[in-house]
Amino acid sequence: MDFELNEEQEMFRAMVRDFVANEIEPYATEWDETNEFPYATVKKMAELGLYTVGLPEEYGGMGDELTFAIASEEISRGSGGLGISYIVSLGLAMYPITMHGTTEQKAKYIARLAEGETVAFALTEAMAGSDVGNLEMRYEREGDSFILNGTKIFITNGAEADFLTTFATKDRSLGHKGFSAFVVEKGTPGFSVGKLERKMGIHPASAAELVFDNCRIPAENLIGEEGKGFRIAMEAIDASRVTIASQAVGIAQAAYDAAVAYAKERKQFGVEIARHQGIQFMIADMATELDAARLLTYRAAWLTQEQGKSPLKEAAMAKLYASEAAHRICHKAVQIHGGYGYTREFPVERYYRDQRITEIYEGTSEMQRWTIARQITGTR
Ligand SMILES: Cc1cc2nc3c(=O)[nH]c(=O)nc-3n(C[C@H](O)[C@H](O)[C@H](O)COP(=O)(O)OP(=O)(O)OC[C@H]3O[C@@H](n4cnc5c(N)ncnc54)[C@H](O)[C@@H]3O)c2cc1C
Structure with a gap:
């Protein structure tokens, strides 16, 4: 079993991470405050080829399901709002066309998406x-x-x-x-x-x-x-679960990074709060849940690639676990920041708000549990 990304995927992640650090993170708080849709950033993402990830090669697509999951995670790490816009445009909304459209529909709409249309x-x-x-x-x-x-x-x-x-x-x-x-x-x-x-x-x-x-x-x-x-809609939602799990992992990673950095900096009782066992235990739980969420997400993406369709049970498990783990991680990140975590001085309150929807849209946690249980028991 190989837990490493291949060289191409690593290079792709580094490229997206660099873009997010320069073009998304510095503006994410402002977009959150103004509700502004970042049209210019979407165009830049299109220029990088991000709106062709996971699409059929004959229409200019590149990468696979795991690459799409990586892109969704990294963009959501910078901005949960732009993350979901990207995930919906490229995944959920295009799925009916890419999987069931006519040749003309595919050629026309994939080309427009690749240009950065929403x-x-x-x-x-x-x-x-x-x-x-x-x-x-x-x-x-x-x-x-x-x-x-x-x-x-x-x-x-x-x-x-x-x-x-x-x-x-x-x-x-x-x-x-x-x-x-x-x-x-x-x-x-x-x-x-x-x-x-x-x-x-x-x-x-x-x-x-x-x-x-x-x-x-x-x-x-x-x-x-x-x-x-009905079948087309259900298939689209099934296929999109992995990327919502990726969105949750991305937001949770941002919250975790912020919390660890703050804990190493902030001093109380004469030492960095990272030295207090109560804080250490929170960080240990956050790191463990983050790893588990990412592994479930990557497994579901890998299975999708292998089987040519979304694995119902594993994708629902990834979405359920990653979204609820992100909830716990963002909650702890606010706690570690104390009073500052409750203010808009620090981004953790934004991560906390952005994360919450991952437990609701594209199937609530209850619907994911229902899907998992039906797959296990064979009931309807
Ligand atoms: C910000 C946002 C973005 C969205 N984006 C899109 C989008 O792009 N496209 C789109 O089509 N939709 C979108 N949605 C809709 C979203 O998918 C639905 O809100 C979601 O599926 C839940 O439906 P509902 O809100 O009607 O809740 P309800 O279905 O009314 O559920 C209410 C509660 O009851 C529970 N529940 C319902 N039935 C059962 C049951 N059988 N067993 C146990 N519990 C149950 C639910 O889990 C939930 O806790 C979006 C929603 C939001 C808030």
Whole structure:
């Protein structure tokens, strides 16, 4: 068993880490304060080729699942908000197109993504959160078009997206078999961005309401076969779990690094607080959980690469453990900073806020436990 990254992956990590140190970390607090989406940084990331990682080689893609996990971790280490925007654009939102799109759809949209266009994945609705099958957004065919009617909520990149993938039902009585997947372009008549959520964290990435009011799209914007939308949505979420685990690992790493540095600097009772056993035990637990989270995440990424699809149980374990470990690590990082940890003078409070969502989106911790248990017991 080899626990080392190969030379290419190590070089890639060093390149991304360098970029994050120069182009993301210095600005992350400002983006958090202003809710600003860093368009210029996204373009620079595209110039580095970061928006081609893990995509099919025939469309200019490079690297594998583990490379995507490394990029997601490093970017999230600098900014959890930019991290999730990247993960959604390149992974979750593009998956329906890269795995089920026509050759024309792949060529067109992968090229636009590689240029640094932003993509959203619009599935959640007011009555369809964990219970994704309860979608109400409707579509109907009219000649060479589909007409979409409904409202999506909480959509990451929703306000910025140049195009998005979305899901609607032809007839709710058909259950999952009524769902189809579509791509919708920004500026399509009948499509608009509604309310923007005021969130606890990940401020640079919007969470937007998207309104489809008799939104007419060409029939060629159907993704995959009609009636296969539920499966496409589920596959996309399954595939994306590993990168959410990576996001959690990245944020946790940032919190851990900050806590260790602070503990070696801050003196109380005449010595650095790192000398107090109470602090040492916290650091030991943080380091151990961080390693365990990263190993579970890399295993799931490696299995995805080996099997050509996401391993349900192992990916859910990685997302569940990494997000909850990140919670504990960020909590301890604030504790180690004492009163300063509760202020905006230090970034640990941002890590604490940014981390929290990793336990909720793309399947809550409860949904991950459900997935793991069903895989083990064979129950539904
Ligand atoms: C910042 C942010 C960004 C997001 N980005 C996107 C996006 O880009 N695209 C998108 O489509 N969606 C997105 N979402 C939506 C997100 O995926 C959902 O919020 C999430 O899946 C949970 O759904 P819900 O909020 O409706 O909670 P609910 O499903 O109402 O869950 C409420 C609580 O009940 C629990 N629960 C529900 N059912 C069960 C059960 N059977 N057993 C045990 N416990 C249960 C849940 O675990 C949770 O604790 C985003 C949300 C946020 C907050």
